[in-house]
Amino acid sequence: MAQVAGAQMDLEEAHGQDHGHDHDHEHHHPVESEQKIDFKIKLVLVGGMMLITAAVARYVFDTQIQSDILAAIAAVVLGGPIVIDAFKAMITGKCPHDHGIEGCDHDHDHEGGAHMEELVALAIIAAFARYEYLECGAVAFFMLIASFIEHRTAVGAQQQIEALIRITPTRARRLLEGGGEEEIDAAKLEPGDMVIVRPGDKIPGDGTIQKGNSAINQANITGESVPVEKSVGDEAFSGTINETGVLHIEITRAGKDSTLGRVQDLITQASATKPVVVRMLDRYAGYYTPVVLMIAAIVWFFTQDLDTCITLLLIACPCAIILAAPTAMVAALSSASRLGVYVKTVSDLEIARFVSAIVFDKTGTLTVGELNVTKLNPAEGISGGDLLQTCAAAEIGSKHPVAKAVVRMSTKAQLDLPEAINFEEVTGRGVKAEINGHQVLVGREAFLEDEGIDSTGLDMQSSEGMSLLFVARDGKIMGWVGLEDKVRAGASVVMDELEEFGVKRRVMITGDRRSPALRVAQELHLTDFESEALPGDKLELVKMLKSKGHTVAVIGDGVNDGPALAAGDVSIAMGAAGSDVAIHTATIALMNNNLNRIPFLLNLSKKTVTVIRQNLLGTLLYILAMVAALFGLGIVTPLVAAIAHGVSSIIVVFNSARLVREGENVVDHEPVESSAPAKRKRGIERVEKTAPVQAVTA
């Protein structure tokens, strides 16, 4: 009980952060279902009271007539809707157990072909026909209670979708060109609009901060508990909460196109997909009801005892079986999304527990991806300033982390950058541009070599552990720029957890040089690494690992690694918030950059499957025990069966709800952790002796 309440609190909290003006909005679907559920609650309360009164009346009065009249009314009040729903379902072929999501066709798919209320409806009718009103009412009562609990707990798919709809911003304050501001519907925002967001307000769309700085609580989207400091030039996401400062934001994406909109799509899609077990059950579902009815008919033929038949129908009603997998899946999806992990189809969640090899990208995945220029090594006759200036001028058009680092450094050094023309970027290799009439090349050593540039004369002594950019002008080498990156905080802990989980090969592949790659590989206890890789090599690596029988997960930032991501059995895009590519190419979108979400995901997968198995096995045992008790001992009556039926569904729902709490102990690390360069070299030696790291190709 407490667990489920806790989960609901989380959802509620997300709602509670709605400061002020967002409250009075209307969303037709949740409102509709709320009404339905409210009505059901009243029904259950009224009916339940009458039943209890009827049961008491049976003992108080000498005759049974008073009790019977009350019980009959209760039976009609409680059982009526169930019988009507079941009839409707039989006629339309739709599952009566709708989750209240309007226009969501997947509902009846969800429950498969087994219309779980048909058998109960039949039992209700049979009991009513035999004047067993009290039993009849009790059956319906427990049935309603069970379905009510399913709806109310966080296990209801709808709960999760509702929570996301609640965080959708509804109002925005748009800045007018002539000064001043107007309040408009957030849905009416368009790219290019400038909005003002005050502390406590929700950010109405994705956009870039143009003025001000603030701490932004992004927990809604990225699952990071700690607010993120943002200032001019940073990206802000729809539905996140501005905590401290006043911001002017230029909208880049609004409504459905925003990160929030995409996340909502992902959740809706994911809860419409089916786990493998359910697909299997579906195949036989169509036969289930007829078979049970036949058995009941045979039993009746031999025993002539309608009570036994009614009891049998109740025992055989597969509510708990039908709830077993979907409730667990939805609970797991919801705890994943709380940590910023969005799974597109539930089968990915099932596969994740088998992962035995993981391929990581280096830059931006295992490392922070924010490089720093730490050394300039100009060739003879070239000044350091000239080298950096030329390099930065050529790189200004590139979005690669190395390019950003070089440009940032040149700004710091207050260099004026001449304009580059005929800029061209060769993916994973480097850039070409014309600067002040000179042909400039910047990139990896092999890139310059291919262009016929000789870099052998350069001093390479101090390049150990650094990423290098080689710069050439008019066919002559100018020198290299040395850059360094930091390994992500907590990455080595994550690697240890992965090893413990059974991920035998933890492989890094990078386009970078061998020396910095080796450094990262050793620092993180990776099993293999491949350096100086070309974009196509990632795909080859994934294929190779698969051919060795591994279930492979690929983790990247979605840039340049689309094919490799697509080839993985599971693919995870890191830092997917704000990146359309990443959300589209990967099967799992990780909205933040915390590597600790990976072991969490693998463990969640394992636990989810365990919970599903517990649910199924437990239910089967319960059914067998009930059947044995019915025929062997004759101690099971319709009333007992009705209670047991409701209880079994409730147990399944609560067991699944345990998954909602998964990941509550996942802590986010401080964003940056650095290893002091001086210690590093000695470190390498030590690690090498204890944990040999081999190149993949070897």
Ligand SMILES: Nc1ncnc2c1ncn2[C@@H]1O[C@H](COP(=O)(O)OP(=O)(O)OP(=O)(O)O)[C@@H](O)[C@H]1O
């Ligand atoms: N815009 C660029 N300017 C200069 N060099 C580049 C550029 N893009 C790529 N390179 C060179 O090509 C190499 C490989 O780039 P790539 O993007 O494939 O990998 P990476 O960023 O080094 O690492 P990872 O593969 O781990 O993300 C880089 O290390 C760099 O030397």
Ligand SMILES: [Zn+2]
């Ligand atoms: Zn049932």
